[in-house]
Amino acid sequence: MTDVLTDRGDAEQLRSRIAAELERTRARTLLLTEAVDDADLVRQHSPLMSPLVWDLAHVGNQEELWLVRDVGGREPVRCDIDDLYDAFKQPRRDRPSLPLLPPAEARAYLATVREKVHDLLDRVAFDSRRLVADGFAFGMIVQHEQQHDETMLATHQLRAGPAVLHAPPPPEPAARVAGEVLVPAGPFVMGTDTDPWALDNERPAHRVQLPAYFIDAAPVTNGAYRDFIAAGGYDDPRWWSEPGWRHRQEVGLSAPMHWRPDGDGWAYQRFGRWDRVRDDEPVVHVCFHEAQAYAAWAGKRLPTEAEWEKAARWDPATGRSRRYPWGDDEPTSAHANLGQRHLRPAPVGAYPAGASPLGVHQLIGDIWEWTATLFRGYPGFAAFPYREYSEVFFGDDYQVLRGGSFGTDGAACRGTFRNWDYPIRRQIFSGFRCARDARPEQAHR
Numbered sequence: 412m413t414d415v416l417t418d419r420g421d422a423e424q425l426r427s428r429i430a431a432e433l434e435r436t437r438a439r440t441l442l443l444t445e446a447v448d449d450a451d452l453v454r455q456h457s458p459l460m461s462p463l464v465w466d467l468a469h470v471g472n473q474e475e476l477w478l479v480r481d482v483g484g485r486e487p488v489r490c491d492i493d494d495l496y497d498a499f500k501q502p503r504r505d506r507p508s509l510p511l512l513p514p515a516e517a518r519a520y521l522a523t524v525r526e527k528v529h530d531l532l533d534r535v536a537f538d539s540r541r542l543v544a545d546g547f548a549f550g551m552i553v554q555h556e557q558q559h560d561e562t563m564l565a566t567h568q569l570r571a572g573p574a575v576l577h578a579p580p581p582p583e584p585a586a587r588v589a590g591e592v593l594v595p596a597g598p599f600v601m602g603t604d605t606d607p608w609a610l611d612n613e614r615p616a617h618r619v620q621l622p623a624y625f626i627d628a629a630p631v632t633n634g635a636y637r638d639f640i641a642a643g644g645y646d647d648p649r650w651w652s653e654p655g656w657r658h659r660q661e662v663g664l665s666a667p668m669h670w671r672p673d674g675d676g677w678a679y680q681r682f683g684r685w686d687r688v689r690d691d692e693p694v695v696h697v698c699f700h701e702a703q704a705y706a707a708w709a710g711k712r713l714p715t716e717a718e719w720e721k722a723a724r725w726d727p728a729t730g731r732s733r734r735y736p737w738g739d740d741e742p743t744s745a746h747a748n749l750g751q752r753h754l755r756p757a758p759v760g761a762y763p764a765g766a767s768p769l770g771v772h773q774l775i776g777d778i779w780e781w782t783a784t785l786f787r788g789y790p791g792f793a794a795f796p797y798r799e800y801s802e803v804f805f806g807d808d809y810q811v812l813r814g815g816s817f818g819t820d821g822a823a824c825r826g827t828f829r830n831w832d833y834p835i836r837r838q839i840f841s842g843f844r845c846a847r848d849a850r851p852e853q854a855h856r
């Protein structure tokens with residue numbers, strides 16, 4: 412599906428794939444918003460998050476703007492609400508005081524827009540216009556809704572009250588995974604020109620030369636993180652960057668978000684339930700500063716974004732960069748903990764089939780991984796379809812996160828996918844793994 416589709420059979424295949432992705436995604440959106448009552452939908456559960464009903468109608472509004480109006484050239488369904496659901500015009504903290512569509516009206520709006528989109532999908536020609544080639548705009552809208560589904564899941568995690576979401580536990584470990592993996596020095600291709608639904612910030616593909624480095628075979632676990640806490644890591648400024656220490660002091664960080672002491676150990680709250688902290692799960696709900704402090708305490712550092720991507724995509728046998736650590740095939744439940752199938756990270760070793768050729772595990776799914784890199788455009792970056800997608804976020808404010816979490820859908824996650832957030836954020840499903848430089852004599856082991 413890398414070329415513009417002219418063949419009729421291919422176009423029909425693409426149409427049905429898009430329709431299936433739209434349906435699958437909408438089912439998740441409805442599940443997340445129907446799990447709570449209307450009072451809960453319009454409430455703001457944290458100043459960091461929108462009321463769920465805002466996300467709901469915003470998803471419909473973006474679908475209307477890009478597909479119904481831009482691609483379809485149709486009359487607006489409702490242009491009176493564009494400003495209300497413009498993420499740039501309305502800061503999250505102010506959203507609950509806006510005259511938002513009530514839940515029933517928001518649901519009806521989504522359904523109306525979706526009906527028009529199905530109508531459009533039946534007729535659209537996937538010609539060479541960049542917005543429609545390979546169904547890009549449809550893919551962008553699927554990914555956008557999936558991203559809001561993850562945001563809504565994070566809102567659920569912040570919500571007080573009894574549990575309303577249910578999912579089976581992730582698989583138990585099937586392999587023993589520990590230690591580090593040596594990634595040899597040399598070039599690799601970062602980013603992509605060919606992934607049809609890749610977003611502007613993942614492009615263009617470009618060659619990056621890296622010295623040899625070690626990267627952890629698995630994300631940092633709760634057990635390892637507890638050692639950092641027990642060793643006084645939160646009270647020792649030696650391990651923290653200057654802004655990190657300042658932030659730690661200001662807000663009184665002392666453990667990951669959603670943790671509380673429990674007897675001689677720790678418990679964590681997950682979607683309304685309290686459990687004893689499990690040592691072999693990747694740590695989640697830590698901010699960049701905490702990740703960086705842990706890495707310094709462990710005598711390591713966070714990987715750069717390029718190091719993360721080389722570990723995830725580079726195939727030493729061919730020198731090629733794959734779409735995913737395991738190859739080019741779409742993720743299945745055997746490869747990675749994605750798509751809200753389980754509502755927590757899986758223990759380390761649970762996905763041997765998802766490991767990279769070098770033996771790095773759980774790069775995709777489970778937790779977003781903080782990297783040492785600030786969010787910038789790749790050499791030759793060109794904003795598409797609009798500057799507000801990525802470019803306005805480039806600069807010194809946002810750290811890149813990679814790999815997706817248990818809350819991320821497979822459609823919005825691949826080896827090239829880039830997420831970004833403020834270094835103080837930890838309401839997202841964020842964890843990390845460590846890396847370190849390899850000394851020259853270790854580089855060709």
Ligand SMILES: [Fe+2]
Nearest residue numbers: 469498555559
């Ligand atoms: Fe959005």
